[in-house]
Amino acid sequence: DAKTTQPPSMDCAEGRAANLPCNHSTISGNEYVYWYRQIHSQGPQYIIHGLKNNETNEMASLIITEDRKSSTLILPHATLRDTAVYYCIVRVRNAGGTSYGKLTFGQGTILTVHP
Amino acid sequence: DAGVTQSPTHLIKTRGQQVTLRCSPKSGHDTVSWYQQALGQGPQFIFQYYEEEERQRGNFPDRFSGHQFPNYSSELNVNALLLGDSALYLCASSLAGTALRDEQFFGPGTRLTVL
Numbered sequence: 001d002a003k004t005t006q007p008p009s010m011d012c013a014e015g016r017a018a019n020l021p022c023n024h025s026t027i028s029g030n031e032y033v034y035w036y037r038q039i040h041s042q043g044p045q046y047i048i049h050g051l052k053n054n055e056t057n058e059m060a061s062l063i064i065t066e067d068r069k070s071s072t073l074i075l076p077h078a079t080l081r082d083t084a085v086y087y088c089i090v091r092v093r094n095a096g097g098t099s100y101g102k103l104t105f106g107q108g109t110i111l112t113v114h115p
Numbered sequence: 116d117a118g119v120t121q122s123p124t125h126l127i128k129t130r131g132q133q134v135t136l137r138c139s140p141k142s143g144h145d146t147v148s149w150y151q152q153a154l155g156q157g158p159q160f161i162f163q164y165y166e167e168e169e170r171q172r173g174n175f176p177d178r179f180s181g182h183q184f185p186n187y188s189s190e191l192n193v194n195a196l197l198l199g200d201s202a203l204y205l206c207a208s209s210l211a212g213t214a215l216r217d218e219q220f221f222g223p224g225t226r227l228t229v230l
Contacts, residue, residue, distance in 0.1 A: 043119070043205050043221025044158065087157060102148075102171055103207075103219065105157030 004088045009110040012082075018075040020109050022088030025069040031092055033064060034103070035073045037084040044087065044105075047073065078113045085110050117142060119208050119222035127228045128196050136191040136225045140208030146170075147189040148219065149181060150205040158205055164189050165211055193227075201229045 005023040012018040024033065034049040048055055048062045050071075055062045061074040075082055085108040120139045128134050140147050146165045150158035160173035164183035178194045187208075193200055203226050207219040 041223075043207070043223055044219075045221065046218030049218075085157075102160045102163070102173065103150075103158070104160065105150075108157055 004090060004106050006086070006088050006106060006109045008107065009112070012075075012078045012111060012113050014080060014113055014115050015077055018078040018082065018111055018113070020073040020075075020086050020088075020111065021070065022073070023070045024088070024090050027068050027090050028092075031090045033062065033068075033071050034089040034091055035060070035062065036087045036089065036103070036105075037082075038087070038108070039081075039084040047086075078111075080113050080115065083111060083113045119206055119220050121204075121206050121222040121225050123225060124223070125226045125228075127230065129230050130196055130198060132196050132229075133192065133194045134196060134227060136193075136204050136206075136227070138189045138191070138206030138208075138222060140187050140189070140206075141220045144208035144210050144220070145187050146209045146211045147183060147187065148207045148209070149189070149191045150207065150221075151175070151200075152203040152205060152224070154202070161191070196229045198229050201227060203227075 032049050032051050035047040036044040038044045047059050048057055050062045050064055052064055064071045087105050087108040089103055119141050122137045148163040149161040151161055152158040161175050161179055162172040162181055163170050167183045180192045183189045203224040205224045206222045209219045
């Protein structure tokens, strides 16, 4: 699985958008970008994933650059409960759309949302 | 709908002992993965079980072994405990062959302390 690079920490004001960058310059054509987050004392939580098109769900938006070498997770209106470690992961998916089990976590970005 | 449950919550052992951790997957899920998370680090993949067999394994020694039961629940066993085995052990469940949201659901973890 391709290696990812994330800033170690970021701050955001409550109610503002949080934009978390991820660099994955060695990503290959069959690798998807996944985002998970881990709130203190809890297990990681899936947020969103994508291949090359921008994706949006009820939690966040994922913007992937055209060359797929980087992406940005956007929390449109951050709240105090969004304070967590955010992990960007690239992962292979096979042609049938299923994926292999292993998630390779890096150090992640500690996002702190301030009142 | 109960999510992923793990037991015990906390555990203290001494070096050389053996430990068994337990995981019940989210209802409807058939695949269980185990991760080790040292303090301040991202989770590291140990192995994955599907159809009662180990399907994929991370870079962990044979002291780490597991089992999956017909009801899809799973155990993680660690023999000859070392101080470095102190960590949060996370269980994640998923549904094999899922091509939709493709997310792994994590439990709250078991905090193992080796003295």
